[in-house]
Amino acid sequence: MEDISTLWYFGLTPSTFALTYFTALVVASCVAAFYNHRQPFMMIFSLTLVSIIVGIIGGVHALWVIALIAFIIAMAAMVSYAFREFLILIASTELAKELRTAPLTAAFGMFVIFVYAIAGIFAPWIAPHGEAEVITSAFAPADANMLLGADQLGRDMFSRLIYGTRNSVGLALTATLLAFFMGAFAGLLAATKGGWLDNLLARFADVIMSIPSLIFALLMLSIFGPSMPVIIIAVSIIYAPRVFRLTRAVAGNVVVMDYIEAAKLRGEGTGYLIRREILPNSTAPLIAEFGLEFCFVFLLVAGLSFLGLGIQPPTADWGSMVRENATLISFGEITPLIPAAAIALLTVGVNFVVDWMLHRSSGLKE
């Protein structure tokens, strides 16, 4: 694959670029065909054919766009592939066996999560400027010092994006974990105990679910004021009933198994039943659900911030960053879209991983 950025750096003329591009494609497809790799060959050669048509219609600029897109996808695929191989090598044999079944999309998702985690954990070392540090004039354009320009107060956009990872993702993660802890525990208890406790918990969950989630969050935040603990608790209360219902359904299928009966007849307590017998057999759908819920929580928190009720300034947060810089949209700048893109990328990445896990948990019959 031809590296397109050289077009600008090495001063390739449009015709040389087109020539190099097509040569690279044709050579690559021939190599693929020669070594009998059907799928890569089909992909590369269809790209060649599409490029010819687009090149004729749209000229060399359209060709450049298509080449750039192909290059980005190819890079993402290669990075995912390498990342998966890397994970397989460092993981234990059992985990490696599982990882081998992961499609490239899942590997891509894992890579995205990995990058976000690194950005979040090492934010102060990665970010060139402070979170709330005003360094230049409002809406200053990007330069060598500021990768993405400045926001409405003259703070470095890139640094705030990095710090935002920590705040937004950290908040969503905590809230989801709390929701899971509450929901899963109640669900397991309801499934194991049954009877009136089951009914009571289920009705309680119904009551919470009957309140529209955004309204409930707004209400809680207006009453107790928008602080981190309030956001976390409000959001986890909103999402716990969903986890409860899933866990109860999953555990309901497990508690009817003979080994649970055997454990009950042995005289085991509820704690042991839940911990050792039921939980290990319901983790797969719960993990998948965790990924999904995490995305929802993330979007809800971002939404709250966008409305001004979430994380309060000057703390950097992707949702509020979109709102603060929203005026730039009318000037044709994409700056406010960057935090939005960061949210989108994480959501997509997490969902890729979740899809793989869902596929595994539904396909595996042990």
Added chain:
Amino acid sequence: MNDKKKKDVLLKIRNLKIQGYTDETWIDIIKGVDLTLHRGEVMGLIGESGAGKSTIGAAAMGYARDGTRISEDSSIEFDGMELMTATESERRGLRGKRIAYVAQSAAASFNPAHKIIDQHTEAPLQYRLKKRMEAQEDAVDLYNRLRLPNPEEIGFRYPHQVSGGQLQRAMTAMAMSCRPDLIIFDEPTTALDVTTQIEVLAAIRDIVDQFDTAALYITHDLAVVAQMADTIKVLLKGEEVEQATTKEMLANPKEEYTKSLWAVRSFKSPQRTREGRECLISVKNVDASYASGPKILDDVSFDIYEGMTVAVVGESGSGKSTAARVITGLLPPQKGEVLFKGDPFPVDYRNRNKEQLRQCQMIYQSADTALNPKVRISEIIGRPAKFYSGLTGAALKRRVDELLDLIELEPSKYYNRYPAELSGGQKQRIGIARALAAEPSFIVCDEVTSALDQLVAEGILRLLDRLQDELNLAYMFITHDLATVRSIADEVVVMQHGKVVEQGPKDEMFRPPHHPYTDLLLSSVPEMDADWLTTLLEERGLENLGEAASKKIDPGDKKVMPSDA
């Protein structure tokens, strides 16, 4: 039977190799099997599970399940047409129309959302063989021939409104709907009670005869295949062991493996008597039901003495397992009580103390659901030892090793495995070890061998018998298989409709006079004689067999000599 040899060849399979994809390589499951089936011939395929019987059955339709493939150099010729080179649509044209399939579980194979007759007429309509009304008339005719009760009406019911045996017959009728040349029966009676099985067997045999259909009859039950097949092919691990006509095969099997299959029921534990033994469990006048439903147990009483095996026999729904649930305390009875060594046992297991819980353990029918798939063998067995005896560390490990030795599994090899990494028989052994780990005096065995192959089942029975002598255990052995009763029981309790119809020592129970229900059960067990079914039908007539007969019998009936029935 013999003139069938002269008929045309219908199905000719040569060098059939089927491969399965595991651990990133293709492994041969079927290793080059040849099979020739003539028109109107019934061939029995027998072998243990994993022998590749069902896989060959599917291959006869040119079909390979997901994750398997038929190797290129195999040849499957159906009526002159090579299925290996045929296109998918050509093969699809055969299925249902010229080759039909009857699955093991009719209940799982019928679509619960449609009426039976609508599913029946689907194939003839699809292939435009008949108009809907014609097809329905034909269905009623087939139901008649298969002696389904109410043939006019039964097709218009939904699958769940029909009993298991009737459903299996309806499925056979469905397979017949296009008058296929070949039907593949994949264990059609395995999931049924003996009394029901006999009806289905008679019906299948009749209809196959009437339409001169060829059939592949897949089963692991030798006595069944002896009734059904003209020729028998024995399979082992994807390879053919031998093939011969049924009579010849029964009379003098050649290969060692076949002989071992034939000899399987030779095991018989010596009869123990009550003398000098203490009464361990005593069930007294128990009535029980689930929630407010109908009575499942009605005035049930029986005793279990220490070190003895009491077999509880009956059809499904007769209340055998419910009786076990009452004893274990899972289902508190409405009336009556359970005594343990003369003292009343708390009716609910939650009210029993550790010592009482320890005394009474359970082994389940399906080891797949009885063992937690996410827990290692060492913990499955170790947990009761730790829980009851408080063993930890090295002592616990020693105990687990001891238990694994006891069930004849190599401790070092199995200690760290998960249940999924064991075979069916090994899993059942782990189930036994878990029960033994509690050091009980009484074990409920709920259909422990019915999900296992005969050879494996015999191994389990021998193991249980040996353990009984070594550890002085009492067993309550719930089963519907009278052959199992013969081999292991000391005393027998026969149950019907929640009542005990007859009980006593084994020797007496297998000697007339019998209660009519016991007689029915006994007479319904297939024997290793090719003419058994024919003789039985001649002697008794169909209305005195199976479900119909079972309904006529009342638990209060007097004992009869077999000749009176």
